[in-house]
Amino acid sequence: MKMSRYLTINIGDIAEIKHTITQQDIEKFVDLTGDDNKIHTDKGYASTTTFKKPVAHGMLGASFISTVIGTKLPGDGALWYSQSLEFLQPVRVGDALKITAEVIKKIDRTRTIELQTNIYNQNRQKVTTGTAKVRLVEQAQENKKDKKEHVTKTVLVVGGTGGIGSATCVQLAKDGFDVAIHYHKNKSKANHLKDYIVKNGQKAVVVSGNIEDQSDINKIKEQSERIIGEISVVVNCATIPIPTIRFSDLQWDDMQAHYDTNIKSSFNLLKAFTPEWESKRSGKFIGLTTLYTEQLKSELLGYITGKTALNGFVKALAFELAPKGIRLNLVSPGMVDTPLIADVPEKVRLLSAAQTPLRTLATAEDVANTISFLASDKSNYITGETIRVNGGQFML
Numbered sequence: 412m413k414m415s416r417y418l419t420i421n422i423g424d425i426a427e428i429k430h431t432i433t434q435q436d437i438e439k440f441v442d443l444t445g446d447d448n449k450i451h452t453d454k455g456y457a458s459t460t461t462f463k464k465p466v467a468h469g470m471l472g473a474s475f476i477s478t479v480i481g482t483k484l485p486g487d488g489a490l491w492y493s494q495s496l497e498f499l500q501p502v503r504v505g506d507a508l509k510i511t512a513e514v515i516k517k518i519d520r521t522r523t524i525e526l527q528t529n530i531y532n533q534n535r536q537k538v539t540t541g542t543a544k545v546r547l548v549e550q551a552q553e554n555k556k557d558k559k560e561h562v563t564k565t566v567l568v569v570g571g572t573g574g575i576g577s578a579t580c581v582q583l584a585k586d587g588f589d590v591a592i593h594y595h596k597n598k599s600k601a602n603h604l605k606d607y608i609v610k611n612g613q614k615a616v617v618v619s620g621n622i623e624d625q626s627d628i629n630k631i632k633e634q635s636e637r638i639i640g641e642i643s644v645v646v647n648c649a650t651i652p653i654p655t656i657r658f659s660d661l662q663w664d665d666m667q668a669h670y671d672t673n674i675k676s677s678f679n680l681l682k683a684f685t686p687e688w689e690s691k692r693s694g695k696f697i698g699l700t701t702l703y704t705e706q707l708k709s710e711l712l713g714y715i716t717g718k719t720a721l722n723g724f725v726k727a728l729a730f731e732l733a734p735k736g737i738r739l740n741l742v743s744p745g746m747v748d749t750p751l752i753a754d755v756p757e758k759v760r761l762l763s764a765a766q767t768p769l770r771t772l773a774t775a776e777d778v779a780n781t782i783s784f785l786a787s788d789k790s791n792y793i794t795g796e797t798i799r800v801n802g803g804q805f806m807l
Contacts, residue, residue, distance in 0.1 A: 416485065417522045417547045420514060426484035427511040430475055432467050434504050440471045466501040472539055475510045476528045482637060484512045485524060485547050493544035494528070500538040507533040512543070522547055564588045566644040566786060567635050569622055569680065571604065572597040575699065575747065576648035578775035580604050580615075582783045583646075589614035591635035591642065593622070595649075614639045622649055622676040628683045641687060644695045644786045645680050655710035669717025673698075674724055681728065685737060692736030697785050698725055699778075702745040702801045722797065729795030738794040740785050745801030747773045768803035 441447050446468060449456035457465040473496055480489050502508065509531045516525035523546050530539040566583050570576040571592035577600065580590050590608055592615060594601035601617040608615035616638035620627030635642055651672050656665060677698055688694025700718045703711060722741065729739040745767065781800050784790055799805060 416488065416549065417517075417524075420485055420517070420524060420547075422514050422517060424484060424514045425511060426479055427509055428475065428479045428483065429507065429509050431507045432472070432502060432504055436471060437465075437467055437504065440468055444468075444470075462501055464503055466503055467506075469496075469498045469502075469539070472502045472508060472510075472530055473541075475508065475530070476512070476541075476543065479510050479512045479528075480526065480543060480545055484514070484526070485545060487637070488548045490546040490548050491543060492546060494541055495543075496539060496541040498539055500532065500536050502530075502532065502538055506538075508538070515542070563640055564644070564786075565591070565635075565639045565642050566646060567591040567593065567618075567631070567642045568646045568648060569593045569676070570595070570648035570650060572600040573648055573650060574775040575744075575778045576646075577604055578779035579646055579648060579782050580608065582776070582779040583644075583786060584608040584611060584613045584615070586783055586787065587613070588644070588786070589639035591616050591618055591631075591639060593618050593620070593631060595619070622647075622679060623671050625679045625682065628679045632683050641691075642684060643693065644697065645684055646697045646782055646786070647677055647680060648699055649676055650699070653711065653714045656713070657710055658712060661712060666713045666716060669713040670720060673717040673721040677721065677724060681739075685732065685735075688737045689732075689735045694737045695786060696725075696737070696739045697782055698739075698741050700741045700743045700797060702743055702799065702805055704743070706805050726795045733794050738791070740790070740793060740795070741797040742778060742781050742785070743797050743799045743801070744773050744778050745799075745804050747775060747778060766804060767801070771802065773800055773802060 437451060441452060450460060450462065451465055451468055454465055457463065473494075476494065477491060480491050481487075511529050511531070512526045514524055515527045517523070518525075523544055526543040526545060528541050528543050529537055532538050564587055566588045568576055568580050568583070568590060571580050571590075572594045580592055581604070584590050584607075590613065592601045592604050594617065598617070598619070601619075605615040605617050616635055618631045618634045620631045622628060622631075632642065649672055651668055677696070681696060684694060684696075698721060700722055701714070703715050704719045704722060707715065725739045725741050732739065778800050781798050785793070785798070
């Protein structure tokens, strides 16, 4: 029988989140609550008060106590029924808040947890303090006798709104995966994908963050797993524009951008997910390389170098992690008919298709189908491999 979550929580346990207050936060709070008190919204009025500048609503900052309780301590199932608050310092736009919750008491009879809740600003000043009382609502235990254990398949698709990324999200959802859709700029497309996936019977969550920042990756992981559970597969479809640049015009920053997109992001992702995968002796990472590491093309030095480094990175790490049950593989497309090649002249596209034995460019769905295979149990005896999806342009 699954252990009660209440019993896993101990006095002294601490959780925290961080949030920087923005003008948009205040505007949304006004829209939601109707509290348009001029001390919060009117710079001229606020300048005539002792505060001199507008201050954020006290309950705006305090609302993040709900976030730390509802998502971290105790997390899902928390019934927050009592809160005392004391507002010690004003909070303004630009303040970087740290919201903490610490277990100070447990009442076994009612399964109640008392928490000391504090909010600090960037100067380590305590701006809000209080205590919360929370009951933990346990899930009803399903009678699993004579039932097969259902194993949920979960995937994080990084760059999920790109041409290949979005096709991958759709295909893996069709395969029965719950999907975390990572986006960089196109939030509306990410939400559209989420709606489509949910409508078709799978869970989905939209996440965003800088994949070159380890702390952002950790937040992406946490946000994804709160909604769809522990991630079993990570697909890195992240990319950046690929202009053709002569070496004489190339700057080191152009090279570095490709290293960061290919190597640093993959490094950060694997740093976040491999500890969990090692403990379960299961986990898959799938990256995208390119035909051009084998069939060279002029004026793509940064792109080809970054992808070549990725090839070595994945093979070396696949060898190291294979005994721990973790599989790393690559998909290597030729030219794919996606928005990424929108600036490639039509003549070049036609020539590339003509040079392909199958006489056509790959579609995003062609690549997604190969990713689907690598994400499935059918590929469990494959690691450190590169599967070409290029219509036969390069054969060994």
